[in-house]
Amino acid sequence: MRLRKIPEARTVVGNSPIVISETDARSQINRWQQQFAAAQPLYLEIGCGRGRFITEAAAAYPDINWIGWELREEMLLLTLRRLEQPLANLRLIWGDAAYIDQVFAAGEIDRIYLNFPDPWPKNRHAKRRLTSGCFLKRFRQILATDGQIFFKTDDKDFFLISQENFAAENWQEVAAGIALEPDMIISEYEARYRRQGKAIHYCQYQRR
Ligand SMILES: C[S@@+](CC[C@H](N)C(=O)[O-])C[C@H]1O[C@@H](n2cnc3c(N)ncnc32)[C@H](O)[C@@H]1O
Numbered sequence: 001m002r003l004r005k006i007p008e009a010r011t012v013v014g015n016s017p018i019v020i021s022e023t024d025a026r027s028q029i030n031r032w033q034q035q036f037a038a039a040q041p042l043y044l045e046i047g048c049g050r051g052r053f054i055t056e057a058a059a060a061y062p063d064i065n066w067i068g069w070e071l072r073e074e075m076l077l078l079t080l081r082r083l084e085q086p087l088a089n090l091r092l093i094w095g096d097a098a099y100i101d102q103v104f105a106a107g108e109i110d111r112i113y114l115n116f117p118d119p120w121p122k123n124r125h126a127k128r129r130l131t132s133g134c135f136l137k138r139f140r141q142i143l144a145t146d147g148q149i150f151f152k153t154d155d156k157d158f159f160l161i162s163q164e165n166f167a168a169e170n171w172q173e174v175a176a177g178i179a180l181e182p183d184m185i186i187s188e189y190e191a192r193y194r195r196q197g198k199a200i201h202y203c204q205y206q207r208r
Contacts, residue, residue, distance in 0.1 A: 009073040022095020030105035051079025053187035058090035104142040116189035119158035131162035159201040176203035
């Protein structure tokens with residue numbers, strides 16, 4: 001989904017009390033719960049895009065602390081615009097999730113959502129996939145012992161490669177298949193692909 005540059009995005013996002021830059025996020029390592037009104041399970045969506053999933057999830061599940069991580073300030077601006085008021089259980093990180101293991105301590109995250117990440121189809125870009133071995137190793141490090149990853153994509157090849165990566169990194173598959181019915185909360189991309197009649201592949205993995 002192409003999005004033009006929005007001139008005010010950097011300023012608005014940079015001044016938002018709920019957005020934390022990736023650099024500042026590193027100083028929060030092992031004390032993320034202090035960011036929130038209550039200490040409760042911490043769920044993370046990586047590549048939260050325009051924020052439909054993360055904002056609706058945070059509003060629907062106030063007993064979970066939610067973090068959306070996004071590279072592009074334009075996307076974060078659109079996410080902020082979705083919020084009528086700040087939610088006490090939602091924070092956004094602005095930057096590249098490649099540094100995730102410097103931002104969260106071992107076991108600090110209870111669940112990771114990967115909703116329709118960029119598939120990076122060319123082999124030379126394989127390491128950029130959020131389901132590549134190097135990302136899966138970092139996710140293992142920051143996830144709680146019983147932590148899980150929820151992954152969805154419309155791209156069958158990407159899905160199959162990702163399943164191979166999870167298996168190679170010794171993750172236990174909890175569920176996998178085609179999601180016929182939408183969950184209560186879905187992302188922008190899922191809504192779009194469902195409108196187009198595309199199959200939604202999903203899988204769920206647990207640390208072994
Ligand atoms: C294809 S979009 C999906 C957006 C959303 N999850 C959805 O399902 O509607 C992927 C998003 O991930 C973001 N992204 C890609 N690589 C990233 C990275 N390394 N760190 C943080 N965000 C990233 C992109 O900027 C983009 O907004």
